[in-house]
Ligand SMILES: [Zn+2]
């Protein structure tokens with residue numbers, strides 16, 4: 389039986405290949421289809437933890453403060469993300485409200501908390517409890533977080549509203565931009581393959 | 592080592608942790624390391640992908656015909672579909688914005704559906720058409736999928752912000768629900784498709 393540590397399969401074309409050692413920061417690609425096989429992550433777990441913690445702080449700010457405000461005749465109307473969700477819900481658009489809530493709040497939050505749950509104990513040399521369950525939730529949820537699309541959506545609506553009223557950018561507008569960057573960085577640094585190797589060593 | 596696949600050796604790749612496990616040729620099992628279900632290929636990939644494609648194509652019609660945003664103002668009510676929203680942006684000077692919304696909301700869902708149909712049909716017909724090109728096509732489909740949600744977010748923010756009783760109020764229209772369904776269904780279609788099937792039919796063609 390071939391040894392699982394030396395042989396790996398491409399997840400896009402299933403070609404069996406031998407695992408090779410990578411230079412620092414290197415990327416291994418499939419010989420046949422060019423698909424990503426694995427990356428070298430120098431201090432990957434530490435970086436993933438740092439980005440995750442930063443992203444969680446920005447997540448809280450992004451969901452607490454207003455994203456933008458409209459100033460009309462001295463009145464200021466401000467929109468928070470959760471306020472927008474409840475507005476849609478009251479309008480009877482509960483499906484759209486649920487979609488917004490899931491893709492911009494719940495999925496990113498579950499994704500971040502799942503990464504934290506695995507990374508934090510590992511950082512101190514301990515094993516998280518039932519990691520397989522958490523990692524499985526993570527692989528399901530990671531497709532549905534759409535913070536970066538939401539940021540573009542905010543920018544488009546700002547331009548649309550610009551000739552209607554005076555726009556007042558809110559704190560969450562900036563924190564959403566930062567959240568988008570840290571979230572992407574954390575997701576790249578969080579490598580399930582490396583996590584499982586580390587957990588096998590720790591146990 | 593020649594072009595040999597894991598499935599050829601009765602091995603399956605775990606998508607949860609990357610471990611290769613012995614499952615036999617047509618069997619499913621569980622990953623000994625992370626406990627996720629493993630299969631040589633995604634189960635019922637073609638049938639499931641077709642089901643999501645058909646559902647998305649059906650929803651594509653109300654998504655484009657029904658209004659996605661309704662503006663009530665002192666000048667009366669105005670219902671906007673996706674295309675009329677793009678036309679509005681175009682005529683009001685921000686053609687680059689019109690282009691972004693057009694690409695994200697009209698072109699991407701349509702091209703995505705067509706690309707998925709090409710991929711599924713090519714696998715079903717055991718086409719020998721350049722598998723590398725098809726794999727790249729699949730990667731693009733996976734990558735761009737979520738950007739179609741753009742218009743939903745724009746409508747949501749307009750609803751939240753434009754609540755000026757004296758001037759105008761905006762609410763979401765039924766088209767928004769259909770449009771959200773198209774985005775979600777095409778994402779499910781892309782996830783159901785197994786790109787390894789593209790390469791499988793190549794091997795069988797070689798003999
Ligand atoms: Zn490959």
Ligand SMILES: [Zn+2]
Pocket residue numbers: 605606607608609610622623624625626627
């Ligand atoms: Zn596994």
